[in-house]
Amino acid sequence: MITGACFNYNKPIDHPNITIKYTNTTPLQTILLDPDVHFVITNDSLEDCLLKEKNVLTTLVITEKLKNLATEKGVTITNQLDILIENVNKNLENKKLRVYDSNIDNAVKELYKKMRTNQTVASVTKMRQKYGNLTTPMKIWDCIDKLGDFIDISDPDVELPNLVHLFQTAEGIRGDGHPDWLQLTGFIHDLGKVIYLRGSDNDGTSVKEQYNIVGDTFVVGCRLPEKIVYPEFNKLNKDVDNSIYRTKYGIYRANCGLDNCLVAYGHDEYLYQVLVKNKGVKLPPEALYIIRYHSLYPWHTENEYSHLESSYDKNMKPKVVQFNSYDLYTKENTNYTEKQLKELREYYSRLIKKYLPETLYW
Numbered sequence: 001m002i003t004g005a006c007f008n009y010n011k012p013i014d015h016p017n018i019t020i021k022y023t024n025t026t027p028l029q030t031i032l033l034d035p036d037v038h039f040v041i042t043n044d045s046l047e048d049c050l051l052k053e054k055n056v057l058t059t060l061v062i063t064e065k066l067k068n069l070a071t072e073k074g075v076t077i078t079n080q081l082d083i084l085i086e087n088v089n090k091n092l093e094n095k096k097l098r099v100y101d102s103n104i105d106n107a108v109k110e111l112y113k114k115m116r117t118n119q120t121v122a123s124v125t126k127m128r129q130k131y132g133n134l135t136t137p138m139k140i141w142d143c144i145d146k147l148g149d150f151i152d153i154s155d156p157d158v159e160l161p162n163l164v165h166l167f168q169t170a171e172g173i174r175g176d177g178h179p180d181w182l183q184l185t186g187f188i189h190d191l192g193k194v195i196y197l198r199g200s201d202n203d204g205t206s207v208k209e210q211y212n213i214v215g216d217t218f219v220v221g222c223r224l225p226e227k228i229v230y231p232e233f234n235k236l237n238k239d240v241d242n243s244i245y246r247t248k249y250g251i252y253r254a255n256c257g258l259d260n261c262l263v264a265y266g267h268d269e270y271l272y273q274v275l276v277k278n279k280g281v282k283l284p285p286e287a288l289y290i291i292r293y294h295s296l297y298p299w300h301t302e303n304e305y306s307h308l309e310s311s312y313d314k315n316m317k318p319k320v321v322q323f324n325s326y327d328l329y330t331k332e333n334t335n336y337t338e339k340q341l342k343e344l345r346e347y348y349s350r351l352i353k354k355y356l357p358e359t360l361y362w
């Protein structure tokens, strides 16, 4: 059972697995310290104090600011409570995913060890420069087909080619009636893994060495988070002895925003750069943002980095969390039939045509 509290929010909720305490009188602090309270819904602008509280697993804040921002940007905001219910339902019907325990293939652990050791301020800067130089034209469908040859070592939940994962994510989003740009975001979100086509073992950008392509990301240039998969590898990071990089803020200013941070390099950043640097990309900013930060689990799932995120990042977080539920919970080790694949290709070709040029530079 998931329990939450509501402040100045009087929409009734009827769900077998969620209970809510409605309160306008109990002090917020008391509620937050209650270990049974997993989220808080409020109409007041309390984001800051909410996000700092460790006892809150999921914070749902519906503020005027968020509503105004949505209107200004011309996007529809989904009721945050609906997102929670959706996620709870998905969690319930799903087996446990992302369990990194001793049964996991050694390759996953090795991948994370290499990633944590080698991703540093210097390496991320180098990778951004090197792979941000886009020279090779390639059609989207050719990239998608090439992704069929790439299996993500870091993912303990699926052994299917990434091509199938893209279809499954997009179809989950489409099935729940979300807008077509979000469906397309789901379809292309992992396309940055084609970096392996121009990568090398030395750079960790090949099929064999994937530590600069996949895995949960983190911010470099400041202290590594404790809430991250395999935190025991943090001490291996090559930046760990730097007297500035090992501090809480490191090289950053308070709430400078994620776009001013160096995030561990991988398929997220590569595809983001491809979409920003190519002409004719018509996806909305939310799509680019989701693509860029979907692997930043310590931020979107563990609330690390609230001291670095800007108000824009805070507002975008629920969208990334929502997207993440499709990225995770649509994974099935079943394949599509030929007929289904043909239909999917036709449908997503139309979306690609609407939002992307046929050929992109990679």
Ligand SMILES: [Fe+2]
Pocket (backbone or CB within 6 Å): 189, 190, 267, 294, 295
């Ligand atoms: Fe991904």
Ligand SMILES: [Fe+2]
Pocket (backbone or CB within 6 Å): 165, 189, 190, 327
């Ligand atoms: Fe994915």
